[in-house]
Amino acid sequence: MNAFEINGLSKVYENGNRALNDVSLTVPKGSFYALLGPNGAGKSTMINILADTVRPSSGTVSLLGHDLFNERNWCKRRMGVVPQEIAFDPFFTPREVLRFTSGLFGCKPDEAWLDELLDRLELTVHAGKKARQLSGGMRRRLLVAQALVHRPELVILDEPTAGVDVELRRKLWDFMRELNDAGTTILLTTHYLDEAEELCDHVAIIDHGALLTAQPMRALMRDIASSYLWLNYGQAVTLTDADHDALAGLEPRSSDEGVCLKLGRSENGDSTFHQTYQAAVARFGPPLDAGVRSEDLEDVFLRLTRRAGGDDAAAECKS
Template sequence: MQPIITIEGLSKTYAGGFQALKGVDLTIRRGEIFALLGPNGAGKTTMIGIVCGLVRATGGRVVADGHDIQKDFRAARAKIGLVPQEISTDAFETVWDTVRFSRGLFGRAPNDAHLEKVLKSLSLWDKKDAKIMALSGGMKRRVMIAKALSHEPSILFLDEPTAGVDVELRRDMWELVRQLRESGVTIILTTHYIEEAEEMADRIGVISRGELILVEDKDVLMRKLGRKQLTLHLQEPLAAVPAGLETYGLELANGGADLIYAFDAQADSTGIADLLKRLTERGIDFKDLRTEESSLEDIFVSLVKGGRA
């Protein structure tokens, strides 16, 4: 798949010597949903700001949909829509006027039919004549998305798009993101809600302390770094792990009433079948069992704590 964004050796050092980005290399595929995860201060917003032309890089190069963001800024910026973390718009303007004005900022000819379609997709059409100041926080967030889509960008950045919105609106935004991807728009989102990335993203990038420590397809990441755990609820508690089963790395819990077996998510069921067979041969019976798999949040926390390791 052809890349739509290419980032090479991107670095940013702020006044005072703080290095927000340290030689980041990243390729975003055309038409994908890419989730950029990282703790506060990791460099997510700085990287988005550079790509969108709001922050000047200290070093490196960015190409957006075939246009260098420094040498061909206007053409590159016209390809990009940005929904920032902070809600910033003229409180005294109407929804319609602010979205229409935003389209004009990018030199696009008036297209009221497109703006109507965008507002309807965001459930804003009945609010088009309302002043921004009269809207709820969730509706203001929708207006920010409408502004970002007003000039028909091929790339959309969503920087914490669901921060501070209710569960229903969050679900609506997820559905909108899927529809945009189906229409050919490439989505790059940052989020603190790990379930958003797990629900929607095609690929995951993890940034920590200004370095991109991992980029991987979501499903591959879950298989490679995920862990599964089998818990057996025993008929009779054990005082110790039975001899000869040490190679399974078994642990006792709940006063010896539970036997726990942890294994790689990539492993097949052969190891479990062998374990159950050997327990049965030793007369160890269980009354129930359950399996659990590590979530993307577990993987994210372990990556940030472990850094590049």
């Protein structure tokens, strides 16, 4: 069974803005799924639809086999959402907020679980303060705790680490990994693409309301990410038309320190490093240094969303 099955989801607002355009997406149960896209791509609209705070113009969504829009109460008891916007009641303490939130989900407060949430999210020493006394980062962590009080089967994290310092961000992700390892499905939106690459086993990228790709992270990086051979000559290399002709298919690029060439795969799947290196040395001479740079998720993201000018990843190919 899948956690989410989204079919033909579209949203057109009253002003005519089409935020989502016929998006279909399957989120496997137990996955740690990244939903990525530039600002304005439609991520927040999709999250708000999944959280049932925005109604779609068309399309269907099922959660664990149940219709999200016709079985709202059943679905909401099994879902926890951490929104981008920080909303809190300033007159209650974090512990009181968590107790009230438990009641909203129809659960009796589990004090042991609340203690664990406060501890894992570094809020124990602040549990007696009024929420208005908490910093922005503490309030965001309180939102995470609220989303988890009823032990949901699915957690949606919409930019959960914005404004959270590096150390606490790492502890939050350790906690999320533990929940995921225990079977909780996690859907994450973030602009920290290094985090998404490290944490997530699946990824979907949307732009202008359309789905560009959705697949396992390893498959995306294997099939779309490229590798480049960089050669350091201590200065930029001026490439001539003859160089481009001789190195056709290797996409030669001049960099600040020399030149870089795109690596491919032979018929048996091996890297063409040695052939590419030999071709470059024959053309430009032995380099002072050489190495390989592989694209990361950020490079792939920028290329797919066409926000990087097309060749920036190659231009950055250097030591």
